[in-house]
Amino acid sequence: MLKVKxxxxxxxxxxxxxxxxxxxxxxxxxxxxxxANSEEQAIAVVKDADVLVVxxxxxxxxxxxxxxxxxxxxxxGAGLDNIDLKAAGERGIPVVYTPGANAQAVAxxxxxxxxxxxxxxxxxxRMTRENQWKRIMGNDLWSKTLGICGLGQIGANVARRAKGxxxxxxxxxxxxxxxxxxxxxxxxxxKADILARADFLTLHLPLTPETQGFIADGELKAMKKTAFLxxxxxxxxxxxxxxxxxxxxxxxxxxxxxxxxxxPPGKTPLVELDNFIGSPHVGGITVxxxxxxxxxxxxxxxxxxxxxxxxxxxxxxxxxxxx
Numbered sequence: 001m002l003k004v005k006x007x008x009x010x011x012x013x014x015x016x017x018x019x020x021x022x023x024x025x026x027x028x029x030x031x032x033x034x035x036a037n038s039e040e041q042a043i044a045v046v047k048d049a050d051v052l053v054v055x056x057x058x059x060x061x062x063x064x065x066x067x068x069x070x071x072x073x074x075x076x077g078a079g080l081d082n083i084d085l086k087a088a089g090e091r092g093i094p095v096v097y098t099p100g101a102n103a104q105a106v107a108x109x110x111x112x113x114x115x116x117x118x119x120x121x122x123x124x125x126r127m128t129r130e131n132q133w134k135r136i137m138g139n140d141l142w143s144k145t146l147g148i149c150g151l152g153q154i155g156a157n158v159a160r161r162a163k164g165x166x167x168x169x170x171x172x173x174x175x176x177x178x179x180x181x182x183x184x185x186x187x188x189x190x191k192a193d194i195l196a197r198a199d200f201l202t203l204h205l206p207l208t209p210e211t212q213g214f215i216a217d218g219e220l221k222a223m224k225k226t227a228f229l230x231x232x233x234x235x236x237x238x239x240x241x242x243x244x245x246x247x248x249x250x251x252x253x254x255x256x257x258x259x260x261x262x263x264p265p266g267k268t269p270l271v272e273l274d275n276f277i278g279s280p281h282v283g284g285i286t287v288x289x290x291x292x293x294x295x296x297x298x299x300x301x302x303x304x305x306x307x308x309x310x311x312x313x314x315x316x317x318x319x320x321x322x323x
Contacts, residue, residue, distance in 0.1 A: 089318025
């Protein structure tokens, strides 16, 4: 039997179909809770694993060096910044992942956070629970300008939803999918332009050296004082110290983060601000999304184990054959 270890507690949690598929292909499954940032715990997990399924667990070069039996890594999600893809490829370990499987869920949350910010829904709920019957003044989402940084699958789905609110949508992306923008009626603009124009700015970028601190002091100062910022992509893309200052001093109207750097963020001072909303990286956590993610990972893991090409291979450019 091949040993499958999962540090993603959501894998197979709601639907056993992924686990049944693995079992039908000679795999024995074990769920192993670990600290996502602990290299030591990850090393202990991989030592006797043939297959590793991960969520946000950091899989570094030292972790991979301890993985003598590892044949494939399955990433439950689209972000790959937590896995050293090059090191895995050089060791002949394919990394499969699930691009697009949670795109609808993250887009839903993004719109929800935008509405919660402009209508101050979390504040209104808290006041009602405290028997404070006060009318809170909000802002319309309707007909405002939405700036989308990163027009991939999630960004495109946010744009589609925004059109239902009659929003003008502009986008910034280093790689411009002109055909998609034309289909959605979206104009690509510069970073400076999107910061200046957006009433709502939403981030859907991968975390790379180029996007680290993508929104910092300078960017926040360039935004409208009435603007709202939403980040459901990756912590580290927004400088949280700069964001705290900007919210406290009224440089922007409000912000919502579903992602932090690090995670969990501990007692971040952001949560003390009324114009801030935080959530614990739940963008892709829906019943439907987890079902799609689980089956996508299981199918591609089985394909690799059978010597077949997986549908979603993350590190093909570095992958070498094991001798």
